Each structure stands twice: as structure tokens, then as C-alpha cells.
């Protein structure tokens with residue numbers, strides 16, 4: 001924030017305005033990002049269009065961060081990141097075969113090194129939250145809408161293969177696959193309208209993602225979205 005102290009001195013008909021100068025120079029979030037984050041994160045787009053590009057991607061794309069994240073979560077997380085992708089940004093880069101079985105070698109997975117202080121985080125968050133996808137529909141999902149948990153679990157774990165790639169919390173227990181991002185904290189992290197749009201057309205956001213595009217009615221997609229973002 002810029003704190004410009006203005007001293008106004010009125011003397012007769014004459015008004016003198018003396019700018020006492022800025023005590024704090026506003027941090028430029030874009031510049032902080034360019035210096036500390038852009039070596040790994042793509043904030044300008046587009047997403048990789050080839051498998052090689054996906055294998056080389058070092059970190060999640062952030063060029064639609066303003067559509068994807070909740071502001072409060074983003075500002076906190078970039079000060080003190082916690083793991084979201086237990087198989088890394090691309091699981092194929094971390095698979096090892098031992099005794100004929102594949103497993104993820106967690107030793108090779110790197111965490112996000114972002115350790116911004118509060119002021120830096122504020123300016124970077126302001127920069128990132130302005131990066132919105134102009135085509136995404138907003139106002140689609142209302143967080144408070146009631147949904148059937150039993151139906152949501154059936155859709156997520158049985159009818160469609162979501163649970164194979166995503167970890168969720170069911171009755172206090174974390175369960176599910178790890179080739180996609182964990183969704184246990186998705187309510188705090190993700191904008192519900194974006195979750196809806198991401199489920200509707202994964203390849204719109206990331207042409208070479210391995211999340212399948214599944215034809216769903218609006219009602220089923222809405223139920224899955226409400227389930228994903230519900231506090232658990």
C-alpha cells in the first residue's frame with residue numbers, strides 16, 4: 001500500500017499542498033513474481049500443447065490463478081506452502097519400478113519454495129488474482145446449496161473414476177489416488193465456479209492433462225462440485 005502523507009496548509013486564499021513523500025514504496029507483485037516465481041510457474045499462458053511440454057513443466061500453471069483460487073487461501077499459502085500433489089506436478093517423472101511393481105518415489109518430489117513475507121504475498125496475490133480467464137462463467141455455483149452426500153460419494157467413487165486419481169476426506173479419513181492433486185482442502189483453496197468449469201472441460205484448461213473429459217448433466221456436475229468444495 002502506498003501511504004502518501006499530504007500536508008495541506010491553508011493560509012488566507014492560498015492553499016499549499018506539500019507532499020511529504022511516500023514512506024513505504026509499494027511492492028510491484030508482477031516484478032516480485034518475475035524474479036522469484038516465473039522460473040517455474042507460467043503466468044502468461046498457454047498451457048503445454050505436447051506431452052514433452054507436460055513432462056518438462058516444473059510447476060502448476062498460474063495464468064488463470066484469479067479464476068482458480070480463493071484470494072485468502074492464495075495469500076496465506078504462498079507464505080508457507082504445504083503439499084498438494086503427492087506424485088509431483090507430473091507423476092510419470094517420479095515413478096520407479098521395484099520388484100516388478102510401480103511406485104512413486106517421494107524423495108524426488110520438490111515442494112513449492114515460495115516463502116514470501118506478508119507484504120510480498122499481498123502484492124503477488126494482487127497480481128495473480130487479476131489473471132482471470134475471460135470466458136469462464138461465474139455465478140454458476142452457490143456454495144450453500146444443499147446436495148446429497150450419498151449421491152455425491154456414489155458419483156465420485158463408483159459411477160465415475162474420480163477417486164482413482166484424487167484424495168478426498170470421507171468421514172474424517174483421507175482416501176483415494178494420488179496422480180491428481182489432493183482435494184482434501186479444495187473448499188478453502190478453489191473457486192467453486194472454476195471447479196465446475198474444470199470438471200466440465202479439463203482439456204480447455206490444460207490440453208494434455210490426463211484427467212478425462214466426462215459427459216455429465218449440469219445437476220451431476222454441480223453435485224460433484226459442491227462435494228469437492230464442501231468442508232470435510
Ligand code: HEC
Pocket residue numbers: 033036037038039040041058059060061074078082083084085086088089110111112113114115116124
Ligand atoms: C523451483 C520451482 C518453483 C518456484 C521457484 C516456485 N514454485 Fe510455486 N510451485 C512449485 C511446485 C512444484 C508446486 C506444486 C506443489 C504441490 O502441488 O504440492 C507449486 C505450487 C504453487 C502454487 C499452487 C498451485 C496450484 O495450482 O495448486 C502456487 C499458488 C504457487 N506455487 C505460487 C508460487 C509463488 C508465488 C512463487 C514465487 C514466490 C513460487 N510459487 C515459486 C514450484 C515452484
Ligand code: HEC
Pocket residue numbers: 060085089156160161162163164165166179180181182183195198199209210211212214224228
Ligand atoms: C486419470 C486421473 C484423473 C481422473 C479419473 C480425474 N481427475 Fe481430476 N484431475 C486430474 C489431474 C491430473 C488434474 C490436474 C493436475 C494439476 O493441476 O496438477 C485434475 C484436476 C482436478 C481438479 C482441480 C484440482 C486442482 O487443484 O487443480 C478437480 C476439482 C478435479 N480434478 C475433479 C475431478 C472429478 C470430480 C473427477 C471425476 C468426475 C476427476 N477429477 C477425475 C486427474 C484426474
